[in-house]
Amino acid sequence: xxxxxxxxxxxxxxxxxxxxxxxxxxxxxxxxxxxxxxxxxxxxxxxxxxxxxxxxxxxxxxxxxxxxxxxxxxxxxxxxxxxxxxxxxxxxxxxxxxxxxxxxxxxxxxxxxxxxxxxxxxxxxxxxxxxxxxxxxxxxxxxxxxxxxxxxxxxxxxxxxxxxxxxxxxxxxxxxxxxxxxxxxxxxxxxxxxxxxxxxxxxxxxxxxxxxxxxxxxxxxxxxxxxxxxxxxxxxxxxxxxxxxxxxxxxxxxxxxxxxxxxxxxxxxxxxxxxxxxxxxxxxxxxxxxxxxxxxxxxxxxxxxxxxxxxxxxxxxxxxxxxxxxxxxxxxxxxxxxxxxxxxxxxxxxxxxxxxxxxxxxxxxxxxxxxxxxxxxxxxxxxxxxxxxxxxxxxxxxxxxxxxxxxxxxxxxxxxxxxxxxxxxxxxxxxxxxxxxxxxxxxxxxxxxxxxxxxxxxxxxxxxxxxxxxxxxxxxxxxxxxxxxxxxxxxxxxxxxxxxxxxxxxxxxxxxxxxxxxxxxxxxxxxxxxxxxxxxxxxxxxxxxxxxxxxxxxxxxxxxxxxxxxxxxxxxxxxxxxxxxxxxxxxxxxxxxxxxxxxxxxxxxxxxxxxxxxxxxxxxxxxxxxxxxxxxxxxxxxxxxxxxxxxxxxxxxxxxxxxxxxxxxxxxxxxxxxxxxxxxxxxxxxxxxxxxxxxxxxxxxxxxxxxxxxxxxxxxxxxxxxxxxxxxxxxxxxxxxxxxxxxxxxxxxxxx
Amino acid sequence: xxxxxxxxxxxxxxxxxxxxxxxxxxxxxxxxxxxxxxxxxxxxxxxxxxxxxxxxxxxxxxxxxxxxxxxxxxxxxxxxxxxxxxxxxxxxxxxxxxxxxxxxxxxxxxxxxxxxxxx
Numbered sequence: 001x002x003x004x005x006x007x008x009x010x011x012x013x014x015x016x017x018x019x020x021x022x023x024x025x026x027x028x029x030x031x032x033x034x035x036x037x038x039x040x041x042x043x044x045x046x047x048x049x050x051x052x053x054x055x056x057x058x059x060x061x062x063x064x065x066x067x068x069x070x071x072x073x074x075x076x077x078x079x080x081x082x083x084x085x086x087x088x089x090x091x092x093x094x095x096x097x098x099x100x101x102x103x104x105x106x107x108x109x110x111x112x113x114x115x116x117x118x119x120x121x122x123x124x125x126x127x128x129x130x131x132x133x134x135x136x137x138x139x140x141x142x143x144x145x146x147x148x149x150x151x152x153x154x155x156x157x158x159x160x161x162x163x164x165x166x167x168x169x170x171x172x173x174x175x176x177x178x179x180x181x182x183x184x185x186x187x188x189x190x191x192x193x194x195x196x197x198x199x200x201x202x203x204x205x206x207x208x209x210x211x212x213x214x215x216x217x218x219x220x221x222x223x224x225x226x227x228x229x230x231x232x233x234x235x236x237x238x239x240x241x242x243x244x245x246x247x248x249x250x251x252x253x254x255x256x257x258x259x260x261x262x263x264x265x266x267x268x269x270x271x272x273x274x275x276x277x278x279x280x281x282x283x284x285x286x287x288x289x290x291x292x293x294x295x296x297x298x299x300x301x302x303x304x305x306x307x308x309x310x311x312x313x314x315x316x317x318x319x320x321x322x323x324x325x326x327x328x329x330x331x332x333x334x335x336x337x338x339x340x341x342x343x344x345x346x347x348x349x350x351x352x353x354x355x356x357x358x359x360x361x362x363x364x365x366x367x368x369x370x371x372x373x374x375x376x377x378x379x380x381x382x383x384x385x386x387x388x389x390x391x392x393x394x395x396x397x398x399x400x401x402x403x404x405x406x407x408x409x410x411x412x413x414x415x416x417x418x419x420x421x422x423x424x425x426x427x428x429x430x431x432x433x434x435x436x437x438x439x440x441x442x443x444x445x446x447x448x449x450x451x452x453x454x455x456x457x458x459x460x461x462x463x464x465x466x467x468x469x470x471x472x473x474x475x476x477x478x479x480x481x482x483x484x485x486x487x488x489x490x491x492x493x494x495x496x497x498x499x500x501x502x503x504x505x506x507x508x509x510x511x512x513x514x515x516x517x518x519x520x521x522x523x524x525x526x527x528x529x530x531x532x533x534x535x536x537x538x539x540x541x542x543x544x545x546x547x548x549x550x551x552x553x554x555x556x557x558x559x560x561x562x563x564x565x566x567x568x569x570x571x572x573x574x575x576x577x578x579x580x581x582x583x584x585x586x587x588x589x590x591x592x593x594x595x596x597x598x599x600x601x602x603x604x605x606x607x608x609x610x611x612x613x614x615x616x617x618x619x620x621x622x623x624x625x626x627x628x629x630x631x632x633x634x635x636x637x638x639x640x641x642x643x644x645x646x647x648x649x650x651x652x653x654x655x656x657x658x659x660x661x662x663x664x665x666x667x668x669x670x671x672x673x674x675x676x677x678x679x680x681x682x683x684x685x686x687x688x689x690x691x692x693x694x695x696x697x698x699x700x701x702x703x704x705x706x707x708x709x710x711x712x713x714x715x716x717x718x719x720x721x722x723x724x725x726x727x728x729x730x731x732x733x734x735x736x737x738x739x740x741x742x743x744x745x746x747x748x749x750x751x752x
Numbered sequence: 753x754x755x756x757x758x759x760x761x762x763x764x765x766x767x768x769x770x771x772x773x774x775x776x777x778x779x780x781x782x783x784x785x786x787x788x789x790x791x792x793x794x795x796x797x798x799x800x801x802x803x804x805x806x807x808x809x810x811x812x813x814x815x816x817x818x819x820x821x822x823x824x825x826x827x828x829x830x831x832x833x834x835x836x837x838x839x840x841x842x843x844x845x846x847x848x849x850x851x852x853x854x855x856x857x858x859x860x861x862x863x864x865x866x867x868x869x870x871x
Contacts, residue, residue, distance in 0.1 A: 253779035257792050267788050274783035278774040
């Protein structure tokens with residue numbers, strides 16, 4: 001069934017979903033991507049009925065790659081009508097004016113493909129094909145890529161995509177995922193005149209790009225959407241008014257650098273990205289095409305196609321397969337900006353620590369599916385699967401969608417993939433789910449690579465500046481360099497280090513001399529961190545854009561607990577050199593030593609980070625870290641005997657109690673009864689224990705705003721209030737909140 | 753503890769296994785896995801890095817190695833280019849200077865030094 005099989009009325013009704021709430025919508029196949037759409041804007045629904053006429057509709061339940069929605073906003077007063085766009089149930093942008101909703105929604109769909117399916121190398125280029133051979137058209141804005149692409153697909157070339165080249169690393173083949181082609185300004189009448197058969201959607205005026213209109217992919221392209229194509233040509237188009245046609249060879253190395261600089265996940269895939277792109281470039285003839293007349297450009301393409309013996313695939317035998325390891329997690333990242341030049345070393349493969357995205361609007365009603373029978377209530381689905389990963393294989397499709405939604409919001413998709421792999425159930429899971437694990441694992445691997453390199457650069461900077469002091473890695477970086485299982489599939493958004501308070505300023509000066517700069521320039525923020533917090537204002541590297549938190553202790557100095565950081569530093573362990581990578585990270589006689597906390601201290605730090613310093617709401621990943629650490633350290637003979645005495649020594653019994661009790665209750669962590677018994681004097685009173693257990697169970701799994709119920713919202717608010725209460729004495733807290741509120745008010749006023 | 757007497761020895765690639773290469777038409781692209789960066793190298797840079805991958809080498813030996821492949825360039829100009837290149841590669845974390853101490857041992861040096869690795 002395709003969209004065009006539905007009447008406009010039926011399409012609108014189905015696209016809008018049920019009469020209330022966010023549930024409902026249709027499931028569409030955009031190439032390989034199963035996309036759930038909920039649209040309650042009739043004008044957008046109507047345009048989509050026209051533009052998506054030939055897209056397959058999926059009737060059976062399916063694992064969603066993307067879940068997007070366009071919803072009207074309630075209007076108060078007489079202001080312009082507005083709409084909100086959502087991804088996974090979370091608002092994606094600020095509210096937009098209704099008449100801009102169509103192009104913004106189209107952009108959102110493109111963004112989904114740009115930022116998620118890391119099982120592919122995702123290049124920013126149009127792709128058209130003939131006889132199974134593809135031309136890749138990278139193009140800067142204004143180069144005429146979309147106009148040329150539109151012309152070609154109305155002259156016998158098949159559209160794979162106007163925006164992305166999706167390369168499978170293992171085969172080098174290009175996958176089609178066509179969306180309507182966006183045209184702007186004068187290209188619209190040009191295409192309308194040259195190709196009267198083109199199906200052009202309603203023009204939208206006043207967008208950031210001027211007037212835009214979308215062209216529906218030709219029916220012939222949609223009919224062949226499941227056929228991959230082999231890369232054969234890379235052509236950099238450049239529209240220049242009045243220019244004569246020229247088609248000049250481009251050096252392959254330059255082609256690679258240009259494409260890599262504009263790719264969506266080249267850096268993220270690391271060596272696989274390089275090998276895959278190098279293979280693509282090697283398989284192709286590369287040209288720069290300058291043109292002023294579409295007919296000339298089309299003729300040049302025809303000539304290329306005709307010169308190719310039918311069925312031949314040049315250099316295909318040179319393809320070196322590169323697979324992304326199967327079995328782990330997913331996420332997104334922003335397009336990259338890379339510089340490039342010829343000769344002598346240059347080029348930057350920018351790496352960004354992207355975060356995973358949130359969760360779908362829908363899934364059918366919870367009561368319609370046997371989620372409850374298999375894994376408790378849907379609210380606890382993720383917790384129950386983390387506790388017993390084999391349950392993943394027993395879930396049905398709606399439950400899998402719900403599980404992935406919760407995991408995406410919790411940044412745990414890659415971790416789930418690792419657990420599924422360990423449980424040997426990957427083959428029992430839907431292929432779509434494993435694909436998302438693979439994509440997420442690619443992101444986690446990139447984070448690990450970045451963290452290792454950042455640690456290397458920190459050590460390098462300190463050594464260059466002659467700073468000789470221990471540098472203790474904390475949290476994600478520590479788990480990674482200590483080689484702990486908890487690091488597998490874990491996303492790390494920044495690097496945290498602990499240094500002796502007496503060396504703090506020396507370390508800061510050294511880092512500032514090597515490209516880091518403070519992210520907080522406001523005097524109040526500077527004072528907030530330096531006077532009250534346990535760390536310097538966060539530092540960001542000017543070229544690598546990584547974030548570094550330099551701590552001198554593990555809890556705010558204004559907080560209710562004050563563990564002595566000297567005890568932590570004294571018991572820290574050197575990182576094994578095998579885990580450190582390049583030599584800069586190794587301890588040297590003349591430089592800082594890279595260390596991690598001792599096992600008991602590492603667990604205690606995770607406990608205070610979650611239960612004393614952080615916000616508990618949505619913190620399921622932190623609890624999963626704690627449970628994984630418990631599992632890893634439990635086999636060490638001196639771990640349990642030392643843990644409670646160490647908590648006593650540092651004054652951290654209460655957060656340790658909460659951590660162990662929660663990990664045991666919610667994630668079935670193997671905490672011995674004797675340890676819980678030893679913590680009995682530190683535990684809170686019975687009513688407090690019960691209330692806390694209830695609040696944590698309610699709020700620890702994040703929910704998108706559209707699906708949040710009142711008890712969960714109340715629990716989140718209560719835990720939020722608690723976390724601030726613990727961080728600062730009341731008087732200071734009131735002053736801080738007043739400062740934050742007035743700054744927000746001033747900012748809103750300035751913006752308005 | 754007294755510092756040993758440091759003797760500069762030469763340069764080496766920090767992690768040779770972390771480099772992946774492709775060369776076409778006199779240009780080379782090299783991917784440095786630890787940093788995730790990709791570099792575009794001209795023929796001189798590629799020859800220099802190739803020699804460094806083979807093992808520790810002094811600046812003089814590097815210049816001699818590259819000069820054999822590029823007789824069109826003056827030795828002064830070539831030495832200047834090689835030194836600039838070494839600084840750039842060190843700053844990128846791809847290579848590091850090696851130093852020796854007075855007991856004849858060898859260790860990695862400070863990294864990113866100003867071309868001071870030649871013997």
